[in-house]
Every structure is written in structure tokens, then in C-alpha cells.
Amino acid sequence: MSKNVLILPGDGIGPEIVAQARRVLDLVNQQDSLDLQLSEALVGGAAIDADGVPLPEATLDAARAADAILLGAVGGPKWDTNPDFQIRPEKGLLGIRSSLGLFGNLRPAILYPQLAHASTLKPEVVSGLDILIVRELTGGIYFGQPRGVRLKEGNVREGYNTYVYDENEIRRIGRVAFEAARARDKRLCSVDKANVLEVTVLWREIMEELSKEYPDVELSHMYVDNAAMQLVRAPKQFDVMVTGNMFGDILSDAAAMLTGSIGMLPSASLDVDGKGMYEPCHGSAPDIAGQDLANPLATILSVAMMLRYSLNAGATADRIEAAVSQVLDQNLRTGDIWSEGMQKVSTTEMGDAVIAALQA
């Protein structure tokens, strides 16, 4: 049965890196007879320029109708000064996430051995790193009510936010994490602050409850401050980590930086049925936009994640990941991952190399 993929190039380097990812997707679509229908739409700054809003109705409709969405990146200085927060490029993404209920954020932190030197950590500590952080993306303190700044007695201002999860939200993200762990090394570490925060006491309780349904997955618990330490001390101890929105924001970014090559990291945001939006972890890099300099590999790897998690084409995903590893073996590097002795290539040349590897 035919499936629909919506492509959202976005801003900055978005169009360039997505163009290479689309070439890859077109090729494997043909090679592996995936029967994917591709379409494109505007989001972010590009949509503001064309339609006045970061998430036009037509884009949201197309996103709702799609089985999977591939996003480049949004944002740039051109739109940063808009005093109306609603007309910022980032609102386009947040709008898709909340409208489509994309609560399950998968953030792999993978360090290809070929790039181990790029990390600020010693090679033996990070080479071959392969962690998956599962972050709850549509709840927790970033969305909790009540929130705001109020006046207390004595005219003293007080800011407040609410960190809240109900058991259904926890169970939902827990299942995503247990399923992911089941498909990997079967070890899940749930990160909380259950010694202090009641909301995470409930979190821990639900994870324990869920673990009975996944007897093949080994569940452990870790406090968030210790998790931050352990990511620095011995990151390879982890397989899958699961945590709430805020802790996940912090830990997934720290874990990404362990690799030293953010230009290599894909991500996914899934709904309850496995439909998802896929995008590189890096931003729109307006400083190098339009110069054929950007690294398209994170976006190409996002295509692989999309095939695996939303389009039931895991074998094709494996092929793409192997092709990426192969171009690294060929010593091809865009500027962001380049080092002495390597061959510096453009965005397009990197795309060419991945295509060639897939055709070999």
C-alpha cells in the first residue's frame, strides 16, 4: 500500500541537506519498491515569507495526511527579531508536534568510530558510542499549567511553572522506550529525581509497572544528576534511556555533544501509532546556508530512522546507515567533521557518495 512522505525543507541549510536526503529517499524508494509518495510543503521562516505564518493550514493538513514527515531545519536571524513569538519559525515545528501528538522523541547519540577523534572525550571512552535517549516531548514542565509570573503580598513578583505528568502520559512514553530497548540491547535506564520530586516518584512507579510487560528488557533507574555525571564518566554503559521533557532536553543535548559531531545526528518525534517527524539534531546554520557546505548526513540518517520507525522498512534503513559508514570509510568529510588527512567534500558531493554506495 502506498505511503505518503511529506518533506519540509525549511530554512537556512534546510533545503540543501533535504535535497540530498530526498535523492537518497527517491533512490531506495525505487530500489526497494517501497511505494512512497513524496510531496513538499513550506514551514518556518520560508512559510512566514510566503504566507505570513510559520505553519500554514496547507502544511498542517499535509502533515496530518502524511505517514511520515522529513524536516530540514527552521529559523534564522531574518525572523528572530519579530516581537510576536507566534510568528517565529520555531512555532512551525511546535505546532506540528502538538497538532499531531508527537510525544515520543528519539534522540540517538552515535559516534562512528571513524569520527571518534571529533569528540572532546578520549577515544576509548566514546568510540562506538550508541545510546538512544527517549524523551517525552509534549508534556512535563514545558507545557504544565498553572504557569506565569504573579504578584505576592508586598508587591513581590514570583515566577512559577508546573512539572506535571499523569500515569497515562508516562505509560505511553514508557512503552516507546521499552519497545526501542527490546529492538536493541534490551537495557533501559529510566532517569528521574524520585528522591525529591513526587511527579517522578509516579514516573518510576509506572516504569516498574510496565517492566512486567517487558520481562526481556532490563530496567534500571538513575537520578538525573547522576545520569549527567555518568554520561561524562562512562557513556557506553547505556543502551536506551527514557526521561521526561526537561531532563530529556538537557541529557539528550549533552549526549549529542559527547559525539563531537552534531552534524551526524538524526532524531525522530513519534505519535502513538508510530507516525513521526524526522529531522537532524543540528539547526539551520544560516551562516553557511546556500554555499553547498553543510553536512547532509544527519538528514540522510533521519531518512533511515523514518524508514525504520514509521515506514516499516528496517532493511532499507540498515542499507542507508551502512552506506553512510562506507562514505566515512572513504575518508570523505564535510567541513564540520573534517580533520587532517581527510578529503573535504561539499554537501552535494557527500550526497553523491551516499548514492554511489547505495548503488554499489
Add this chain to the structure above:
Amino acid sequence: MSKNVLILPGDGIGPEIVAQARRVLDLVNQQDSLDLQLSEALVGGAAIDADGVPLPEATLDAARAADAILLGAVGGPKWDTNPDFQIRPEKGLLGIRSSLGLFGNLRPAILYPQLAHASTLKPEVVSGLDILIVRELTGGIYFGQPRGVRLKEGNVREGYNTYVYDENEIRRIGRVAFEAARARDKRLCSVDKANVLEVTVLWREIMEELSKEYPDVELSHMYVDNAAMQLVRAPKQFDVMVTGNMFGDILSDAAAMLTGSIGMLPSASLDVDGKGMYEPCHGSAPDIAGQDLANPLATILSVAMMLRYSLNAGATADRIEAAVSQVLDQNLRTGDIWSEGMQKVSTTEMGDAVIAALQA
């Protein structure tokens, strides 16, 4: 005028490391005519064993009367199984902090060049690291009301906590941080999540307001997820960082682990007048307790911090820190920081060496 120092050895390795720190304090007290009166009291598990509670009235009274408090460490498996959370060793510390209003937590992350190899990060990234993280310790989400687990409609459980700061609390910790930055490299980075959390929008606003009183200090702001990345990417970019209780918990532990030698890190918790409790960052290490194996240097460096921040004896603090650097230069190492080619020494021998360096 005579000043009172209360010493709380605590549990596990606490008594051993504090004994060496006390020798150092006794010596400099004499050498530099500091006129300090030292006394000891029970806290934590030791107090539970003797008096049935982790913070006996007599200890709290002594803490109130003291100008500064030196703590070893509390806790151990012996008391971990107590189902009554109020009779856990850690409650002794929390009780002192809240009773004495010790809201200002100073967490240095310093990597002596002699120990640069101990880090999981590359030497060039961390050697000579010298960050001070100022963490608010008695407010924020760890203490905010309302909190708990409630039933929603449909019998769905929901956990909730409240992240709250009023402008006076923010101003108070802000001043501690600006003052600390003023005494160092005059750069302060305030960490928040002001793009999402209203409570930290207020935080940022108050920091900006305060910065007018400290024109000599350069204030910058960073989102907490980016701060976690930057600590991994380029930690030496920071001088002083200031943040709330929860973000500070996470970032200060991550920063400590960057050094790879937690056995070297002191900490302080200050009240509004500069009175404080000083303690090593590491725990009570029950596995090596009583064997003369523990590293006393973090506790000795806590004495230095105490002299600097609470006892107005900065020159003496400098002398102690120089003595510690000197024993490292002599290649003396306790087991936790030992490496090939170094001389392994006991807790007592390390104390001897610091004493000798101070007497030289």
C-alpha cells in the same frame, strides 16, 4: 575576635578525612593566629546511632552558634533501609541547610593540571579547568508547593511539583554569584530556560537588573540544555555560572565529573551573611571506611573555602591550596587519584604531606 568552627565528622570515611582536615585547620589556626575555637558534634548516621535522630538538638544549636561548619560526609547502607525518611542520615544535612538558611551553594570544578589525565575528556579540553557553579539550594522545584500525587477524573493519577522563585530569592543568589565573579575573572553566566519557563524569565530579568550594580562583571545568559552541551564541548569558556536548585544539581555534578577526580572537590553552602557549611563533594564511601584509604584533599580544600568565604582569612586559604598543589607535584596520590608512576599514600600520609608543605 574569636570565631567558632563546628566540625561534623559524620559517617563512613567522614571521621578519617575530617581528622586530616582538622590537623590542617589546627596548624594554620596557630601559624596565622586566626583565633578559631573548634568543637565537634554528631550528625547523620552517627547521630542516629547515638541519639535516634540524624540532627540532634544539641548539634543544631551548635551549628546555629558556629561561624562556620566543616562536614565530612553522611550516610551508609546501615541506615538506608529505614522506611522512615525522616530518620535517614541525609536529613541531618537538609535540616542544617534549611534551619540555617544556607541557600548559596558554591561548587567549584577545578582540575589540577597534575591530574588532567584522570578526566574522561582530552587533557587540552580540561587541563587547568577552574569553574565555579553557584547553585540556589533552598528553593526552586525541590521545595516548591503545591506538590504531590493526586487523582484526576477517571481515577487517573497525576504527579506534580512546582518550580517557583520569587524575585528576592533570585536577587539573593544573584548577589552571591556576582560577588564571586567579581573576586575571580569577572565573568558570570546565568543559566535558565527563559525561552520556555516563566519562572526563569523572571530569573533572567532579575540577573539583568542586578548586573547594573556590578558593571565590572560581564553577564551572559545560556539555556540549560546548551549549558550542558558547552560543559562537554568547551568547559574552560566559563568562569562563574549561576542557576537554580535543579539545574544547578545537574550541571554542578556534570562539571564535577569533567575533572575525573571528585575526591578533590570541595563545596560550600552559605547563608545571607556569609556563614556557611563546607564539605567535600564526594560521599561517605562506606566501602573503604576505616581503612585509611580515603582522599582527604577535598575536605582540606573545604577548609580553605571556609577560611576564604566565612572566616575572612583568604591568605590562609591560598596557602592551603598551594600546599595541596605542592603535594600533587610531589607525585603523592591516594588510591582514587593514583596512576602509573605515582606514589600511593594513605589518608594519614596525605595529611602529613599537606602539613609538611604548610610548615615548610
